[in-house]
Amino acid sequence: MIPILNEEESVGPMYDHVIKALDPLETPFEIIFVDDGSTDRSFELLSQMAKDDPRIVVLKFRKNAGQTAAMMAGIEYARGDMIVTMDGDLQNDPADIPMMLAKIEEGYDLVIGWRMNRQDKWLSRKLPSMVANKLIGKITGLPVKDNGCSLKVYRSSVIKRVPLYSDMHRFIPAMTLPLGARIAEVGVRHHARQFGVSKYGLSRIFKVLLDLIAIKMLLLFADKPIRRFFGLAVLAFVLTLVSLWPLLDAWAGDHSVMMQTTITMLLGSLSVFFLLLGAVASLVHQRLGGVNLRWD
Incomplete structure (x- = not known):
């Protein structure tokens, strides 16, 4: 060829x-x-x-x-x-x-x-x-x-x-x-x-x-990729929930919420991103026949 x-x-x-x-x-x-x-x-x-x-x-x-x-x-x-x-x-x-x-x-x-x-x-x-x-x-x-x-x-x-x-x-x-x-x-x-x-x-x-x-x-992530990326997605989602509390407090106090809103949106987007990345990695994993891509 x-x-x-x-x-x-x-x-x-x-x-x-x-x-x-x-x-x-x-x-x-x-x-x-x-x-x-x-x-x-x-x-x-x-x-x-x-x-x-x-x-x-x-x-x-x-x-x-x-x-x-x-x-x-x-x-x-x-x-x-x-x-x-x-x-x-x-x-x-x-x-x-x-x-x-x-x-x-x-x-x-x-x-x-x-x-x-x-x-x-x-x-x-x-x-x-x-x-x-x-x-x-x-x-x-x-x-x-x-x-x-x-x-x-x-x-x-x-x-x-x-x-x-x-x-x-x-x-x-x-x-x-x-x-x-x-x-x-x-x-x-x-x-x-x-x-x-x-x-x-x-x-x-x-x-x-x-x-x-x-x-x-x-x-790094091809061995059970959806499980690995799901863990990262859960972590990002938890951080999103944590960041919501001071955001709600800022809204209640009528303070500036621009920075806090941005952080919350980024963390939420990151959670979705990791889930989608895990799905893509799973497709690649299946394309390779489900093999473990890690070796010594």
Whole structure:
């Protein structure tokens, strides 16, 4: 599964490399390209390729939705028992796929590639990635050398149960661990970009931090989430009742009640918020099959 965004010069060579890597395996496969709202000729070229080779599937977004959304669309559509994801800019090497497939056959559910001798700029790409990998490992409890490497192999039965949004494709390994996933890491080749420009910059750091906060909340409250959030909601409701007494007293005495009214309204709103948040967390919990999202 390959997400594409304005990679008209890369799609042809990418197809050739994938075919060269997979044809010798003599096993059925499909190549899913997800056009994430490209404005160049990427979709036109992919459509023609699909006409020439029935193993190619092309999905198209009407507008750019981001790499995570593109990956989830491709994963949802995929029909095979194994799903391989990779970037469409030729920096990942399809020649590594057979080795990774062999690794997953050893009994793993997810095989993660980590880019050896990474061919990216140090300040804008390598340094933020190093910091992010350390931070993600610390917060999730799963140390992974290279969360940002898109070249991964999954068992379909596992990855299709993982709910993702925003830019959470970087956290897929951590999100599969609660499902009991067995994970392996292997070194893979990495090439300098030949065509086009990178779609990422330092601005993504803020998105990663926000998603990390969301994942930390999920890990903390996903075990019986409605019960945990209900406790917080009850606490906020009790504080609301407590704050009502001085508010009524202020009204009776014809004093200024602006501040007290504001506090009471905030506490009441917080109580409702925690109840709704617990309901949402319960839905996520059910989507993951009712597993415990906490691990040691």
